[in-house]
Amino acid sequence: MAELLTGFHSGAAARRARRRVLRRLWLRDGGGARGAALRELAERAGVPVADAKHGDAPAGADAWPQGVALEAGALPRLGLAEALAAPPRLPGARLLVALDGVEDPQNFGAIARVAEAAGADALLVASRRQAPASSAASRASAGALEHLPLIQAPNLARALRELAQAGHWIFGADSEEGEDLYALAAGALTGNAVLVLGAEGRGLRAGILARLDRRLRIPMAGRVASLNVAAAAAVVLFEIARQRRIPSENR
Secondary structure: OEEEEEOHHHHHHHHHHOOOOEEEEEEOHHHHHHHHHHHHHHHHOOOOEEEOOOOOOOOOHHHOHHHEEEEEEOOOOEOHHHHHHOOOOOOOOOEEEEEEOOOOHHHHHHHHHHHHHOOOOEEEEEOOOOOOOOHHHHHHOOOHHHOOOEEEEOOHHHHHHHHHHOOOEEEEEOOOOOEEHHHOOOOOOOOOEEEEEEEOOOEOOHHHHOOOOEEEEOOOOOOOOOOOHHHHHHHHHHHHHHHHHOOHHHO
C-alpha cells in the first residue's frame, strides 16, 4: 500500500532510514532549496523525480509542506519475538514505548519523536483502536517515525505479559494514582523496561493497568491537573534516560 509522505523532513528521513520502498519523489515548483537537496538524494538512490504539475500527480499538491511529497511503501512492522532478538539500541537495557489507544496522529507522531530522541528501541502498538503510522504521523514526528522500529501486536495486554516474562519492567503513566516520578528510589527506572501511555482523556484501560509493575505520576505545581500525552511521554522518557546515564557508583 502506497503512502504519500509530505514535507522535507519526512521525505529526507525516509531516504536516510531506507526502511520503506521509495517509489517517486514529487516536487511542486522545484520544491525550493530543500527540494533540490532531496532531489539529489532521490536521484542517487534511483528514485524517479516528477513535477507535481503533471496530470498523474497525487491530489493536494497545493497544500504540500515545502512543496515536497515522497510516494513510498508502508513502514515495516516487527513481531515481538523479532524485536526482542535485536540488541538494545543503547548499552545496558532495552526501552520500549507502548501505546494504548492513542488515536490522534499528531500525538502518535509527537510521541514517536520523543521516544526516538530519548533512545527508545521501538514503539509497540496494537492492531486495533490505534492511530496508524500514517503520513500525518510521520510528519508530526519530524521524520523520527522513519527511524524508530514499529512493533505491531494483535493484543497489547498479551504482549505486555510476554515482555514481563522476558524480564521487562512494565511502567504506566497515570496522572491520578501513580507514584511521584521524582520521588522514586535512584535506579528505579533502569533495566529492561516498557513505558505504556494511554489515550487522551480515557487513560489506560483496566486490562492494561493490571499488567503494570508501577504507575508513574508527573508532579504538577500549577493548576493544570495533567499534561498532553505527548508532553507526558517526554517528561517520563527523559527521566528514564537521565537515570540510565547516571554511573552505577553514583546511584
